[in-house]
Amino acid sequence: MALETKLYQKLTQQLVMTPQLRMAIKILQVGRMELEAMIVDEMAQNPVLEEVSESVEEPKLETEVPSVDGQTASTSSDEWQPEAEAAPDVAAASGLGEIDWKDYVENYGNDFHGAPASGGGEDDDKRPALENTLVRTNSLVDHLMWQLRLSDMTEAEQTLGGVIIANLDADGYLRCSVEEIAFMAGVDVETTENVLARVQCFDPPGVAARSLSECLLIQLRQKGLGGSLAATLVRDHISGLEGRRFDKLARELKVGMAEIADAARVIATLEPKPGRDYGDGDIRYITPDVYIQKVADEFVVTLNDEGLPRLRVSQFYRRVLGQSETSEAKGYIQDKMRAAAWLIKSIHQRQRTLYMVTQSIIKFQREFLEHGVSHLRPLVLKDVANDIGMHESTVSRATANKYAHTPQGIFELKYFFTSSLRSSEGEDVSAESVRKKIREMISAEDPKRPFSDQCIAERLAKDNIDIARRTVAKYRELMGILPSSKRKQFFGS
Structure with missing residues (x-):
């Protein structure tokens, strides 16, 4: 070729x-x-x-x-004409x-x-609004460093405290181990533990904790509830508390379910993310x-x-x-x-x-x-x-x-x-209107007997809306609503 x-x-x-x-x-x-x-x-x-x-x-x-x-x-345009x-x-x-x-x-x-150029004839309306002026927000690190400088710690302890504060994440948790902090600061572990305990007393409550349990325990101790049933639940039964297995917890701790429910309500008032109010994001x-x-x-x-x-x-x-x-x-x-x-x-x-x-x-x-x-x-x-x-x-x-x-x-x-969902009558129904119905059903349910996803799907079927249980679960999760097992309340609030 x-x-x-x-x-x-x-x-x-x-x-x-x-x-x-x-x-x-x-x-x-x-x-x-x-x-x-x-x-x-x-x-x-x-x-x-x-x-x-x-x-x-x-x-x-x-x-x-x-x-x-x-x-x-x-x-x-007949209805709108821009000027140019x-x-x-x-x-x-x-x-x-x-x-x-x-x-x-x-x-x-x-x-x-x-x-x-002369500013004497300008209208006040030309001036920027007060809320539009730029200001520097107070970050979590700034707030903690301000408290550190006001404390009675020595200069060496304040330096170590600054290392601890610098290693906090956006939620206020210390993700480094005490050994790593001690190595970075060039001090012993015992000194690091003592300074960390001092930093954990700063505002906001629960800051510098190394886990969720420690964060909640710090807040309970500051409320004077360090030896309460709520502290026991947080320290030893956090997984059972998350699953709301109040009956199992009552048998293990040999207390009534009413006491478990009261302790759970106290824990619900605590802040799991101490740094939440000090986010770096601006409000728009x-x-x-x-x-x-x-x-x-x-x-x-x-x-x-x-x-x-x-x-x-x-x-x-x-x-x-x-x-x-x-x-x-x-x-x-x-x-x-x-x-x-x-x-x-x-x-x-x-x-x-x-x-x-x-x-x-x-x-x-x-x-x-x-x-x-x-x-x-x-x-x-x-x-x-x-x-x-x-x-x-x-x-x-x-x-x-x-x-x-x-x-x-x-x-x-x-x-x-x-998007649309097909009703039993053959008509298209908006997915947003279905989510609204789900939200209304859950808000009107009995807290002691919340509706399951299957129950919600059956109730929607009575309104001629053909929807699967997994679709109900998907919409519920998109709206940030917990499943029925975690919405259940054993006693009235």
């Missing part, structure tokens, strides 16, 4: 993800707080962008920018006069967003992206634009572009203007897509908005995508990390998309 080299001409099509398209997809997918941070970051990197005050009337963009579906993004900045006209800028630098310094020199409050309000007999969608700055291309840089003599400066400004125009259009396209998706959700979930979770109907992304003429991936991105304020409360947009 002879081998030879030949040239072939082939025509193919492929989708190329441009940086602008990647930005549009990212803007569509991020939540509100991430979008605000992204806008602030872009304004810091792009000097052409500036914020517009609400009193300024801005013309609308006439240029077209491809949407995330590959279609042309239009900002015109006109695309920069490079040719018209070349005919402007000289730049008034004095005017520029007075109006733009000392302000990041291009607002007047939910701000709705859309408001769904009922006006007369119709539900009206209102986009929450509060806090999102209105952007435009700086007039100053337009004049600079017209008067710049170097091609390098012109190219830089033109690139920044194109990036600014694309960012503005991408934000408006995001708001428009979010509006359309929310309107479609209202069509499918009107009964939920009227009557609550029990009327939530099964819904998939494909249903909304077909309704608004977009791809499923676009709907998925538009509903990710977005929240809606409805007459029934605040819900994530993903909440409205739920």
Whole structure:
């Protein structure tokens, strides 16, 4: 067989993800707080962008920018019309006069967003809210080190105590052995035991324990219950207590079941994770992206634009572009203007897509908005995508990390998309409504005789909901509800 080299001409099509398209997809997918941070970051990197005050009337963009579906993004809508900045006209800028630098310094020199430099006329509403100011949270290590410095330990003991505190995990437990701590500090084991006992007396109660039993025993001793039945249960019968085998524990300890139940209630008041209140995670409050309000007999969608700055291309840089003599400066400004125009259009396209998706959700979930979770109907992304003429991936991105304020409360947009279960009558039932029924059954059960998963499945079958026992167990675990054996209470609380 002879081998030879030949040239072939082939025509193919492929989708190329441009940086602008990647930005549009990212803007569509991020939540509100991430979008605000992204806008602030872009304004810091792009000097052409500036914020517009609400009193300024801005013309609308006439240029077209491809949407995330590959279609042309239009900002015109009969019900919602975003305001935007006109695309920069490079040719018209070349005919402007000289730049008034004095005017520029007075109006733009000392302000990041291009607002007047003098602060006397600013409204108080422009100032950040008190809850938005950054403060450093007090960590568990900081709290313990503060107590260590106030203690009457010697300098060597405080150094050893610092080693112990540095080896605590997020829950406040000491995961290293005493021998390892002694080796790291270069001291003997007996000294380490003594200092550890001193650290275990610090706040929060139960800190620096090496096991769950030791953590609970420390708290019982601080309550003066070191020799009580509760301490005996924690020290010698923690596994039986976890399984709630009160009858077996009563026989082994030769006490009544009422005493075991009382001791279990005391133990239930203790904190198994002393470091829980000193977590490093910040509290993030939910701000709705859309408001769904009922006006007369119709539900009206209102986009929450509060806090999102209105952007435009700086007039100053337009004049600079017209008067710049170097091609390098012109190219830089033109690139920044194109990036600014694309960012503005991408934000408006995001708001428009979010509006359309929310309107479609209202069509499918009107009964939920009227009557609550029990009327939530099964819904998939494909249903909304077909309704608004977009791809499923676009709907998925538009509903990710977005929240809606409805007459029934605040819900994530993903909440409205739920799987279905087939009822005995052949109708589809929302899985979320089934979970609500399970939750209501368990909350109304007799604590002394809780419902098993099989019993719950049989009760749902009476409501024409065909569901298996293992599915009930799955939903119960997702809701964080214990099985019937651990929900059982032998005596009234």
